[in-house]
Amino acid sequence: MNAIDxxxxxxxxxxxxxxxxxSLSVERGTTLGVFGTNGAGKTTLFKLLVGLNRPxxxxxxxxxxxxxxxxxxxxxVRYLPEHAGFPPNLTGREILRFHTRMRSVPAEKxxxxxxxxxxxxxxxxxxxxxxxxxxxxxxxxxGLGTALVGDPSVLVLDEPTAGLDPEGIQAFHDIVESLxxxxxxxxxxxxxxxxxxxxxxxxxxxxxxxxxxxxxxVEVLRRATxxxxxxxxxxxxxxxxQAATATLRDEASAGSVSRTGxxxxxxxxxxxxxxxxxxxxxxxxxxRFEVREPGLEAAFHEAVGTASTTSxxxxxPGDAAGGETA
Amino acid sequence: xxxxxxxxxxxxxxxxxxxxxxFAAAGATNELRADGGALRLPDWPVxxxxxxxxxxxxxxxxxxxxxxxFGLFSAAVVQFGxxxxxxxxxxxxxATLAELGVYLVPLAALAFGYDTIxxxxxxxxxxxxxxxxxxxxxxxAGAYLGRAAVLGGAMLLGFVPGALLxxxxxxxxxxxxxxxxxxxxxxxxxxxxxxxxxxxxxxAEKAHALGVALALWLxxxxxxxxxxxxxxxxxxxxxxxxxxxxxxxxVDCFRVLALSQVDVVAGGFGAVMAQAGLSxxxxxxxxxxxxxxxxxxxxxxxxxxxx
Numbered sequence: 149m150n151a152i153d154x155x156x157x158x159x160x161x162x163x164x165x166x167x168x169x170x171s172l173s174v175e176r177g178t179t180l181g182v183f184g185t186n187g188a189g190k191t192t193l194f195k196l197l198v199g200l201n202r203p204x205x206x207x208x209x210x211x212x213x214x215x216x217x218x219x220x221x222x223x224x225v226r227y228l229p230e231h232a233g234f235p236p237n238l239t240g241r242e243i244l245r246f247h248t249r250m251r252s253v254p255a256e257k258x259x260x261x262x263x264x265x266x267x268x269x270x271x272x273x274x275x276x277x278x279x280x281x282x283x284x285x286x287x288x289x290x291g292l293g294t295a296l297v298g299d300p301s302v303l304v305l306d307e308p309t310a311g312l313d314p315e316g317i318q319a320f321h322d323i324v325e326s327l328x329x330x331x332x333x334x335x336x337x338x339x340x341x342x343x344x345x346x347x348x349x350x351x352x353x354x355x356x357x358x359x360x361x362x363x364x365x366v367e368v369l370r371r372a373t374x375x376x377x378x379x380x381x382x383x384x385x386x387x388x389x390q391a392a393t394a395t396l397r398d399e400a401s402a403g404s405v406s407r408t409g410x411x412x413x414x415x416x417x418x419x420x421x422x423x424x425x426x427x428x429x430x431x432x433x434x435x436r437f438e439v440r441e442p443g444l445e446a447a448f449h450e451a452v453g454t455a456s457t458t459s460x461x462x463x464x465p466g467d468a469a470g471g472e473t474a
Numbered sequence: 475x476x477x478x479x480x481x482x483x484x485x486x487x488x489x490x491x492x493x494x495x496x497f498a499a500a501g502a503t504n505e506l507r508a509d510g511g512a513l514r515l516p517d518w519p520v521x522x523x524x525x526x527x528x529x530x531x532x533x534x535x536x537x538x539x540x541x542x543x544f545g546l547f548s549a550a551v552v553q554f555g556x557x558x559x560x561x562x563x564x565x566x567x568x569a570t571l572a573e574l575g576v577y578l579v580p581l582a583a584l585a586f587g588y589d590t591i592x593x594x595x596x597x598x599x600x601x602x603x604x605x606x607x608x609x610x611x612x613x614x615a616g617a618y619l620g621r622a623a624v625l626g627g628a629m630l631l632g633f634v635p636g637a638l639l640x641x642x643x644x645x646x647x648x649x650x651x652x653x654x655x656x657x658x659x660x661x662x663x664x665x666x667x668x669x670x671x672x673x674x675x676x677x678a679e680k681a682h683a684l685g686v687a688l689a690l691w692l693x694x695x696x697x698x699x700x701x702x703x704x705x706x707x708x709x710x711x712x713x714x715x716x717x718x719x720x721x722x723x724x725v726d727c728f729r730v731l732a733l734s735q736v737d738v739v740a741g742g743f744g745a746v747m748a749q750a751g752l753s754x755x756x757x758x759x760x761x762x763x764x765x766x767x768x769x770x771x772x773x774x775x776x777x778x779x780x781x
Contacts, residue, residue, distance in 0.1 A: 200781050219608055234599055237529075
């Protein structure tokens with residue numbers, strides 16, 4: 149049985165079509181990354197999964213149950229909203245204890261359960277401080293802690309690493325990897341950090357305009373736009389870059405070449421990257437280079453229909469004026 | 475209408491992981507420590523939410539403020555009323571409590587309750603609460619119960635100085651009536667608090683809720699009587715209109731119940747009540763209905779709230 153089955157769901161808020169015939173299936177035990185532009189419908193989708201929203205049309209099943217039936221689904225699903233907050237007068241420990249009570253953790257196990265979660269999320273030392281004194285990152289960790297209470301079947305986490313410092317992000321990664329390795333829990337989370345999804349997820353789904361624009365195993369999606377790698381070069385100046393562009397165009401192994409100011413991007417097969425780099429470095433002054441393997445970023449841009457590498461992600465709008473693509 | 479909306483219980487269907495939902499957790503208790511003491515409650519989700527709300531309200535020092543407010547109020551009313559010269563001193567105390575209470579108690583209750591739901595929403599804690607395995611209506615009921623416990627408890631404590639002064643100046647025999655008036659005031663506060671929670675569930679923004687709460691106070695404490703009086707006088711309406719005017723306002727219900735305790739007033743007042751078909755049980759039931767109905771409505775309205 150799939151952990152999640154969504155079929156042809158629509159949801160409208162006034163004039164805004166939040167979901168427009170979205171269908172999605174997630175196998176039990178899968179770690180699924182959801183990404184898409186802001187307003188694509190990710191949060192609406194997540195709220196449907198926990199019954200905080202009802203679809204206008206279509207069906208949603210989580211662990212075989214209709215979330216609209218209420219508490220039965222929420223017994224199995226844990227949800228971390230994007231903007232989760234806590235009453236400032238309670239301590240982190242009190243909040244987790246409250247969740248253990250609400251989630252029917254046996255009374256004699258609560259203290260130990262809470263202690264374990266506090267250590268997992270790295271808040272053991274701050275556990276007895278009021279939440280009003282917590283940083284944004286600590287609040288996110290506490291939110292993640294509430295999602296770990298009890299014995300969840302499905303975790304639905306809306307941008308769980310937003311606002312976290314690198315240490316907090318690593319802690320989240322460790323938690324997800326540990327859950328994925330040791331349990332059968334299905335984890336669904338959204339993130340704008342595609343590298344995070346590549347690192348943690350078995351599957352990924354691109355949501356665009358309220359629909360699933362692309363879904364599949366991460367490995368497959370990474371290769372969806374081809375096997376070519378992108379070599380990014382920063383040369384001494386724009387003239388040097390223009391000369392290097394001419395050099396690369398003479399090389400048969402180079403694919404598309406684009407230039408933006410002193411920066412160059414050339415696509416090629418992975419086994420040609422080193423040779424091309426060597427050729428350019430022998431003839432021109434290269435300040436910096438980077439080889440990027442095919443990744444979700446390209447798949448994302450292809451799915452949502454936006455340009456990906458013509459100007460390069462680190463080019464400023466002013467630079468784009470001087471760019472050219474071969 | 476889905477099973478949750480129908481209020482079919484915590485776990486509709488037979489597929490819930492924990493079929494008891496915490497209801498049957500043998501020996502499990504819910505520890506309520508708000509004021510240093512420990513109170514053991516059954517581990518029911520609605521009471522767990524209530525205990526959390528209670529703790530929050532106590533820590534926000536609202537309760538202390540209410541105790542001080544009503545302590546000063548009751549002490550001042552009894553001190554000045556009971557030490558005045560002339561007959562019917564205690565009646566004057568009760569009448570003053572009733573007349574001033576209609577302004578103070580609703581104001582405190584509305585101010586205490588207007589942000590119950592909308593405040594949690596703006597804080598970001600409502601979505602987390604509603605994603606817990608308890609029907610959303612019960613979350614509202616629990617939040618109300620927690621706040622009602624704080625408000626009621628703080629009022630009872632606040633009226634203690636007045637009770638002590640009543641015994642001192644007027645003797646133990648007056649205490650029963652004083653307590654009856656205070657309990658009626660607490661019931662009225664719970665009714666108005668229920669209205670505030672309904673407002674808090676219906677509106678989208680806290681500032682909007684505050685505005686509606688103030689407008690309601692103005693209506694219940696001041697305008698309703700003026701309008702009702704105008705309608706009754708203009709239309710030369712009879713007892714039914716008077717009864718409807720009283721029952722349609724929880725503040726008036728309190729006033730009627732409180733003043734019916736006063737011997738000097740009760741004669742003529744009792745005749746008016748009887749003519750209007752009002753009796754203490756009827757008005758008391760209306761006040762109870764004002765407590766239950768808004769919470770029932772709020773428990774349904776929460777499902778339509780856009781999160």
